[in-house]
Amino acid sequence: MEQVLAPSRPSDTPSDTSGTASSTRRDVRLLPKAHLHLHFTGSMRPATLLELAEKHGVRLPEALSSGEPPRLRATDERGWFRFQRLYDAARSVLRDEDDIRRLVREAAEDERADGSGWLEIQVDPTSYAPRLGGLIPALELVLDAVDEASRESGVGIRVLVAANRMKHPLDARTLARLAVRFADRGVVGFGLSNDERRGLARDFDRAFRIATEAGLLAAPHGGELAGPESVRSCLDDLGARRVGHGVRAAESPVLMRRLAEEQITCEVCPASNVALGVYEQQEDVPLRRLFDAGVPLALGADDPLLFGSRLAAQYELARDSHGFTDEELAELARQSVRASRAPEPARVSLLSGIDAWLAQPA
Template sequence: MASVRDVRLLPKAHLHLHFTGSMRSGTLLELADKYGVHLPEALKGGEPPKLRATDERGWFRFQRLYDMARSCLREPEDIQRLVRETAQEDVADGSRWLEIQVDPTSYAPRLGGLIPALEIILDSVDRATAETGLPIRVLVAANRMKHPLDARTLARLAVRFADRGVIGFGLSNDERRGFARDFDRAFAIAREGGLIAAPHGGELSGASSVRDCLDDLRADRIGHGVRAAEDPRLLARLAQSGVTCEVCPASNVALGVYEKPEDVPLRALWDAGVPMALGADDPLLFGSRLAAQYEIAREHHGFTDEELAELGRQSLRAARMPAAALAEALADVDAWLADNPAAGPRAD
């Protein structure tokens, strides 16, 4: 069998990762024991639960499992541990830049309020960066299931903490609910404050939800976006505008959006020239982290090492990295590609 380059060594940026969903399964079990939380069997086995969120009942079950896991994060040291371990996992997978997405209102009741919760998260990010060397930024995400006024509050909070590590503003949860345009003012606040606009769209809902993110929220990036493949004109628009889709192949299959890894339209987006940043979404629930998404591209979609290297570059370019760090990471992508694993070790 021919040798292949290790995708864990390919420099890349991780731009689609949710906070609680980034937790190690072993950490969840330990925290549940610490606080006497009775976890459902689906979260106990160390294996990803069986999920299918293409109907209301399935999405409710997914959210219930996520909320149960989040209930085990109760003290600042729990937050610190989660971020530190997440950074360690990302470093092992070749990440040079991590943007982790969080709705601080979900953690506020146990951490002293909305502002203290975000401060604890940002302090934990600073610690994890110092310990692992991985630059980490935070993307504050509003919940589509809540009132748009709540989103405006979060947008103002995100802008207030832009100099502390908040880099973007998102919109998550079930995109089949409500309208993107209801959140346009919140995204305007975020954009005016210099933040990246990165709402979810084009996963549970079709191509129209991607179009709404572009038209109504003026998205810089789209969380998921894979359903854009159903509309060739929309694909062309994404490619022409350079809007990056944060594609999460394992997540798409785990939630039933596509039946098999090879059904995820990675090739359709690639062939149309749409920039992509592969992401793990929620490793706790979907069972795979960042490098595994590149393995899916290789094994199920036939991406060559040259194409995988370009995927790494696209993710890095979509991140808001300092210019020097970006240049270094891009050079390291070239070095990864220049390495020939089939040649074996060099003789002295």
Template sequence: MRQHMEMARPLNTLPKAHLHLHFTGSMRHSTLIELAREQGVHLPDALVEDWPPKLRATDERGWFRFQRLYDIARSVLRRPEDVHRLLREAAEDEAREGSRWLEIQVDPSGYAQRFGGLTETLELVLDATEKAARQAGIGMAVIVAANRTRHTLDARTLARLAAHYQGRGVVGFGLSNDERRGRARDFEHAFRIARRAGLLAVPHGGELLGAASVAECLDDLGADRIGHGVRAAESPRLMERLADRQITCEVCPLSNVGLGVAERPEDVPLRRLFEAGVPIALGADDPLLFGARLLPQYELAREVYGFADAELAELARQSIRSSTAPDAVKKELLGEIDAWLASPE
């Protein structure tokens, strides 16, 4: 087995798209430590000596702890230059791992007070994203995400904001946070606003709740992609629907293990979804809290799920096809994936 690994094509040169990465969660751990020290923010041991933290969000207390650590991390981003730094470093990290197109997800509400309002926050993020993409030589776009635990009217406000910036860097509208605390169908109006503006509908589903949560995202929100979606594997009929309609699941294996959705990497049903024909875009979710960026997810596909190079190339193709990258960029990247696969092992 080891000899096979040594002979395998390097995964960091496989062109890929990263479609499931949260703004705060993309921060480098070293940057969190540095900014906290500069600003006198006390970080709990879970974010310093015991990093990455031991998490388990399958009960409410565990999810609350996860959110608390997230909020502490968010608190160190206080100045526009911190936002520019976070996105510049995220772009550099993506480029290093062979990620050529990144769609980063942000809820501007978490920063609005700090940066002068929702619109000002989003404009800051879009400006920093554009500069970071240019410097790192990759494509980047923004998904505006509503929070399931907040009022549905807040989601409508964010959908209108996202719609206003469609074509100016915003490509999708998402819905994140604890599935158990907000039904997808309650946010149908917000997603209608976003879809009418030509934005992709990319809600989270099938992470902390089962296949019915994914079906609700499809039927009530008109999802184009599903954030996570792994628990669709619990329903052969649902997997068939996802495959027929080519609805991509943004699968984040090490996040699933980190939050206790799966006990071990082996328990994430990546292979089952793939063989059912469900398109997959591997994602890292929140590297700051799970300790792994995009490349380790591909390494896991090779080493744990037994994906051969031809299958890894197909995973990368699915991520590119599912992205909002311009057609010319997609064509170029798909050609580069073919070249990667055609190269000698």
């Protein structure tokens, strides 16, 4: 049975995810939830990045060494290139087994502090393979670290293997076969990341067919930097049951109706949407429009290292910038659990915890 522990009560010291919560509102860090959109390198703590860079003698760009989230805007190719360059620089400090285990252990600790009882973390093992002995050893190490961190933290953790749409579709097929090979070791899904304006989703249809025919979840990125058509392509060409981001679906009432009817979850990441310039300000993110249209949503932090906020902060944004009540926040948490690949005992535990959170006086 998957053990999912109740969220730990925060200390008296405010955390960076506490937002503006007051005594009249329930603490979102105590709301049980699932986290379905978190990238491997992007989950790293800023302090860990600096310590690993010193350990390996890596000189980081100034934007990563200042201790503050970098200023990003990726709505044009130059901006996306800068974002990718910073991400690659951060990834370069992960060089040995201890680094990988530390990252996963700390990610699990941060999830637990934010009330997450279930995490599905996304990793492209090709990014780490050259330093870790190849694709298979790299993924084996990640999965072993995940198992260890899950047992120690009480947070259920699984892995989505993600292909890079900037690379050749043949590379994606290799990763799909690798994901299938490790389906009994903790891989639950197959994704497709990077700039959806480059590398059409349909070019990766065979890779996704390999994954889905073996029972893995299809969860490609779409509908962030590109519009509703990229979401449709994820559905029609890749058989997506979850869409990474998907916020641009709000531009099409017909598409929103389809997502609602087919119960396809959008993994919405409010902080990163604004940080990357998809929307000018938080109030512009169509979270309320999607929710009211009945589209299932799972809030995600995307890359906290670069965007400066973790999971609980996304719930604070839903509350403070989009007017979500505690009842609606609880429903967002339920939707995240329902969209997860958590086993039934873990789902029941988390859903019961959500009801208990809501039953507490505000």
